[in-house]
Amino acid sequence: MSTPSTTQDSVYQTDALIAADIDAYLVRHQHKSLLRFITCGSVDDGKSTLIGRLLYDSKMIFEDQLAALEADSKKVGTQGQEIDFALLVDGLAAEREQGITIDVAYRFFATEKRKFIVADTPGHEQYTRNMVTGASTADLAVILIDARKGVLTQTRRHGYLAHLIGIRNLVLAVNKMDLIGYDQARYDAIVDDYRAFAKSIGITHFVPMPISGFKGDNITAPSPNTPWYTGPTLMAHLETVELDTMADQAKPFRLPVQWVNRPNLDFRGFAGLIASGVVKPGDAVRVLPSGKTSTVTRVVTFDGDLPQAVAGQSVTLCFADEIDCSRGDVITKAEEPTQVADQFEATIVWMNDEALVPGRPYWLKIGTQTVTARLQAPEYQINVNTLEHLAVKTLELNAIGVAKLTLERAIPFEPYADNRALGGFILIDKFSNATVAAGMLQFSLRRAQNVHWQALDVTREVRAGLKGQQPSVLWFTGLSGSGKSTIANLVEKKLAHLGKHTFLLDGDNIRHGLNKDLGFTQADRIENIRRIGEVARLMTDAGLIVLTAFISPFRAERELVRSMLPAGEFIEIFIDTPLAIAEKRDVKGLYKKARSGELPNFTGIDSPYEAPESPQIRIDTTSMSAEAAADLIVSRLLDR
Incomplete structure (x- = not known):
């Protein structure tokens, strides 16, 4: 019979054998x-x-x-x-x-x-x-x-x-x-x-x-x-x-920067997973999209410095120069830079229950970069049985199609066929945070590489200074019949009386000219607001206070316009009028036509209105007159 100590020794020996087996397994x-x-x-x-x-x-x-x-x-x-x-x-x-x-x-x-x-x-x-x-x-x-x-x-x-x-x-x-x-x-x-x-x-x-x-x-x-x-x-x-590991190593060096490694004042490096190629100390590198160059001094890992790193390894690179480099940038060899563009043709696999809405802004995540993107209507959808190219206006769940997309800024990229890390992306809905599509960049559009911003000597600050005012966009939103145009018109009159330089963009007026080619489908409504946003931005560049009176039913599009402007210059004014009251007013007879089916896609009847969640100014027209609302808005604007 074993004594307790003998039994304990046996247990220890068994544990040691198990540990040795595990170590041998891991090494193997x-x-x-x-x-x-x-x-x-x-x-x-x-x-x-x-x-x-x-x-x-x-x-x-x-x-x-x-x-x-x-x-x-x-x-x-x-x-x-x-x-x-x-x-x-x-x-x-x-x-x-x-x-x-x-x-x-x-x-x-x-x-x-x-x-x-x-x-x-x-x-x-x-x-x-x-x-x-x-x-x-x-x-x-x-x-x-x-x-x-x-x-x-x-x-x-x-x-x-x-x-x-x-x-x-x-x-x-x-x-x-x-x-x-x-x-x-x-x-x-x-x-x-x-x-x-x-x-x-x-x-x-x-x-x-x-x-x-x-x-x-x-x-x-x-x-x-x-x-x-x-x-x-x-x-x-x-x-x-x-x-494909060896094939990836033979490609040009690409490292999307995941984060800036700065544990103390004596160390600064740029960490990420090498997507392709090989890097070693002494290599001349270029950071894109800025184009800044430097030389690699160290290739650092958790286990120590490496004489060389290859595709598939996670490393931190240290540079000889203090150049700007941050998450989303791509490090390349100086003599082998990747392309930079903001407009592409891409293959899209739509993965959302709601169909693609052309023109709507989505988050595009590619590698370590996240940027706002807008898709145009698909050029075609692919029939997987016949490979026929089908003419469509949108993409439904599980559809595969080809479309052009535009980004808010240029990004470094490579065609998906050459580099999956720099050519593959997902699209994310900005409000639900749901992944709605996966895509593959095929090539950049030539105009994206040939069109550049022209530097101007007279800036928006100079123009605003000459007018003695702060440029702003007063964005009036609400249902048809809520009183947007009436209140916006009163606000402009009061501002003009105070000597302010203004311009009022009204929804009906704009559709007689700039946007007369657009209908009232969801896609056309989105394009309508995008164009107005671009015009409003140009007018604020001229130093003006711009007033806009549009239903603008979708939050995503209002946020798109906000993103076009400097912080604080987009003032969302929600003219909050219940549908029953707006329909009762029905000055233009539009609700009556919508109820009878003569006006399809009418906001509030058969097309949704997404009310602002946190507008800068909210006007309750059930308890405030148009004159009082205008006084309140002008007062708030002057307080700024």
Whole structure:
């Protein structure tokens, strides 16, 4: 019988052995290459089952997980098999109940040759945006096809998206071969069908293989059921496929700056992940978009300085000169700068339930940069089945199209085909903060590179000084019939009486000239306000106080105009009149026509009005006369 001390010693020895095993495991796997890949395809092609099989065969399942998996498999029932491998990946309750994948599931596993991160992406069309998310960081895509169904629309869509996103390593896994008796003729027909589609979209190479995730055929070992197949198993291919790391190192040096590393007064460096190329101390570098140059003095990492750093490494660069460099800038070799532009043609994958609104400002996030962007109406939408270019006015959920976009300022970039980090972007709704689209920059528009700001000697400050006033935009917003034009007109009269230089832009008047080509659709309303904002900005540059009276129903567009002006010069005035009162007034008879269907897209009836959340001035017309409102506004303006 063991004494307590002997037992304790035994425990210590066991713990030491376990710790030694863990250390040995970590050392063994530390220097292996990492392959990120996705499984994609149509609904119920067996993506989750395949990943579960890979995890199981690579012995990446703990005993308690296996026991739980066996118990869960018995609950759902699995065609006589003890284990339902899909349950390893379908973690959401809704997924298990419906037998489908909804969200992207990421799993890690490793073999003796390589480490892997696999993303199981949904097959349903409504979750195409989730597939794009999973594919955005992948090196390889396994496109599954149900051998019974062949090539489907969603198969084509996922194949097109994988190629569009830049995945060049493709595996065509014809799954469920066991359900067609391992029929070679059927397999060959599917491969030929997909090859024709792949060729039409520019895919020059893919690796086809017949598999069964359910039975394990050709997953980790050659299957006796397919003696006619002489290619690699799926695992063998995943372990040996060449990655793009070396190709990225051969490209020009690019480092998007993530943050300025300033732990103390004696150290200043610029940290980020090297997107491509190689850098070392002594290299002459250029910071874009400013164009400032310097020389690298140190390449710093957590583990110490490096004599050289390559694509894929996170480093901090120190410069010989104190030049301006901040988050969002891109560091390049001095002799190999990237392009800088503010207008592009881009491919867009729309990922939001609400359709694209041309002209609306969105946040564009590309690399470490975030900038306001506006999309024009799409040039065309792509039919993934026929590759036909369809004429459309907008993009709906999961649509793929090509459109021009304009940014508020120039950014350093590269075409997506050359550099995914500097050419791939997402669009974010400014108010909901939801990601609405993913996109790929194709090229800059020539005019973006040829048009430059002309420096002027007489500035807006000089012009304002000559007039003895502070330029401002008084932006009156509210429903039709709220009294905007009446109050704005009174305000201008009072300002003119005080000797102020003003100009009133009225909604109806502007539509007789500058904006007579615009209708009242949501897109046209947005363009209407954008043009007015540009005119108002030019007038404030002339030193004027500009008054505008427009419904301007959308917050995003009002904020766009605010962003055009210096801080404090945009004064939002909300003429707050309830719809019932505005409709009762109906001076122009517009509400009556809208109610009868003669005026479609009329604000307040069948088109929304987004009231200001925090206007600088709010006028309640139910308790204040137009004259009193005008006096209040002038008083507030003079107080400034």
